[in-house]
Amino acid sequence: MATPATPEQPGAFVRRLPTGERLPLPADSVADWETFPFEGDLRVKPLRPPVLPEPARSGEDGPGACPTCRKPVTEALWADDHWRVDAVGTESRLPAVVMLQPRGHHDLSDLPAERAAELGPLLQRVERAVLGLDGVARVHVNRWGDGAAHLHFWFLALP
Numbered sequence: 001m002a003t004p005a006t007p008e009q010p011g012a013f014v015r016r017l018p019t020g021e022r023l024p025l026p027a028d029s030v031a032d033w034e035t036f037p038f039e040g041d042l043r044v045k046p047l048r049p050p051v052l053p054e055p056a057r058s059g060e061d062g063p064g065a066c067p068t069c070r071k072p073v074t075e076a077l078w079a080d081d082h083w084r085v086d087a088v089g090t091e092s093r094l095p096a097v098v099m100l101q102p103r104g105h106h107d108l109s110d111l112p113a114e115r116a117a118e119l120g121p122l123l124q125r126v127e128r129a130v131l132g133l134d135g136v137a138r139v140h141v142n143r144w145g146d147g148a149a150h151l152h153f154w155f156l157a158l159p
């Protein structure tokens, strides 16, 4: 039987990876899409060894050390008792970039059922608001969660 993954030991999938090598771009890579914004040859970085245990993300220690929880709700573009929408700078050169976040300190996996039930309608509502901006054709909605423990959805307005 294979040794299971632990916080200090990589699992079977990671142990099989060719650490130090470059993985090829997939044949049907996003880099082949008409909308992909870069041109020229892309090269994947060599695969680094796993870092275990997984490094803590911003706000991982709870709401007291979470930048999102500490941010005054008065700085939000919109908020109700449970959610907030914030603007995210203009360095991207996109018409708008906003972020939807619960006001409580949750990630997606521990979002209370009541908040999870509100999420679908809120995703639609924020997308519609961004689509209503002048010259916005589509909205990319993203969630990664690698940088911050506090759940956040990105809305990227495409002109």
Ligand SMILES: [Zn+2]
Binding pocket: 059, 062, 063, 066, 067, 068, 069, 070, 104, 105, 106, 150
């Ligand atoms: Zn938080």
